[in-house]
């Protein structure tokens with residue numbers, strides 16, 4: 001039996017995780033100032049663009065989203081809706097209390113009913129520890145190795161892949177750390193195995209490389225159970241003007257095509273206007289065909305094929321920093337979390353050709369100017385506000401299709417890096433999100449994954465991985 005890995009044993013967070021989580025749940029301006037100070041000392045604020053943050057210790061080991069980098073780089077966005085971005089005016093403002101929000105002058109109808117959050121007994125679920133290692137460090141992905149072994153491969157930001165078996169034993173599966181620019185939101189960010197892995201043994205990586213700082217999408221061969229770093233075939237490179245907002249997800253859809261998430265290029269407020277620019281691959285989800293050897297092809301039915309001055313790789317756009325997307329294994333629907341700027345974190349369902357609004361909108365609210373048209377823009381499926389009861393940086397998860405928590409079947413599970421709160425929203429209705437686990441101290445949520453049994457796994461920045469456990473059910477197990 002190879003089931004022990006997926007049995008749950010509660011474990012408390014490491015001290016550093018609690019410390020970092022505590023820092024990021026401070027009011028954001030304070031956290032930003034602290035982080036900016038540390039980063040400025042370590043990296044030299046004037047150097048700005050592309051230095052690695054690897055040497056930065058302690059709390060400046062940044063989340064995969066903005067607190068530190070935005071502190072250095074963000075231009076102050078135009079004041080929208082009376083907000084200054086100061087979280088102190090939102091402290092204690094539950095996302096469910098739309099009337100109390102500084103956004104309320106936008107109008108509840110424009111913010112949408114989705115922020116009327118109805119908590120489903122917060123804390124009813126807990127995190128059950130399944131796997132972890134200090135070697136993992138900042139773990140950003142977990143993919144089932146499609147070789148029938150029942151093992152998983154974990155993505156460590158520094159550029160290493162670790163294979164973990166059902167007993168939790170870990171072995172190095174691949175190492176491209178020498179060609180990865182790692183730190184903050186840069187690094188080895190995503191892994192996808194070929195849908196025809198059994199016959200071709202191919203794997204695809206999404207990472208940041210230096211000189212100049214750029215996103216690289218590459219194909220690798222695997223052999224003898226490991227990734228052959230020398231077999232790299234670079235498919236796509238996109239220069240990154242700023243260190244943050246690299247996107248990072250890479251995954252095959254049910255159509256056999258490869259989907260790639262790219263952020264808006266970084267800084268704050270999208271100063272270069274990439275979100276609404278179809279002429280750049282930044283700020284978009286791409287879709288390419290890698291089924292034939294040698295490079296990639298544009299799927300004929302990609303939505304912007306033949307559109308003048310549009311990049312045909314683009315599948316959907318208007319995204320700020322899509323931090324993790326996934327396909328519902330039952331319906332094939334594409335879900336993406338888009339990290340917000342000052343106020344609102346978004347859950348989106350992505351459709352071909354969709355424009356998700358950034359930087360015209362942040363959440364349901366106008367961003368770039370005080371008044372805006374929402375015509376033709378895809379609204380989020382759900383949002384939550386910044387602040388202690390919301391968070392500061394969304395991490396997208398999966399539509400639950402596992403067996404252990406049947407009441408969650410068909411619910412999209414997601415979390416927040418700063419608050420470690422976990423929500424779910426029903427994929428089959430327009431109902432409001434519910435809170436599953438409330439500000440759990442297990443550590444900042446960097447990503448989600450699926451176990452070989454299809455359970456949703458919660459990945460944290462200390463290299464500890466959990467699944468959700470339902471407390472009453474867990475207590476009933478002798």
Ligand SMILES: [Ca+2]
Pocket residue numbers: 318338346356357358361362363380
């Ligand atoms: Ca949006």
